[in-house]
Amino acid sequence: MSFEDKTLQCADCGVNFTFTAEEQEFFQTKGYTNEPKRCQPCRQARKAERYGGGYGFRQRQMFPAVCAECGKDTEVPFEPREGRPVYCSECYSKARLNK
Numbered sequence: 001m002s003f004e005d006k007t008l009q010c011a012d013c014g015v016n017f018t019f020t021a022e023e024q025e026f027f028q029t030k031g032y033t034n035e036p037k038r039c040q041p042c043r044q045a046r047k048a049e050r051y052g053g054g055y056g057f058r059q060r061q062m063f064p065a066v067c068a069e070c071g072k073d074t075e076v077p078f079e080p081r082e083g084r085p086v087y088c089s090e091c092y093s094k095a096r097l098n099k
């Protein structure tokens, strides 16, 4: 069976990208039946996300908060809720060590 380059549209950014014959062959040897839905940069960005970021791609949204322990301004990766204390990274790790 031979493959031909195919043009697909990225589901994330809408850019047209090439699903090359080599890639198609690779997909088949791996037993993948789905065509890739995303272009290379978007795939890499998603991979980076899955591995906790750190590749300089999309950053997690941070929310400003005030540490309940030391009163310092800080940022947390979740939305602070009323009545729930938020700690800066310093106090947070201290609190964990005290447990």
Ligand SMILES: [Zn+2]
Binding pocket: 010, 011, 012, 013, 014, 015, 038, 039, 040, 041, 042, 043
């Ligand atoms: Zn894309």
Ligand SMILES: [Zn+2]
Binding pocket: 067, 068, 069, 070, 071, 072, 087, 088, 089, 090, 091, 092
């Ligand atoms: Zn603190």
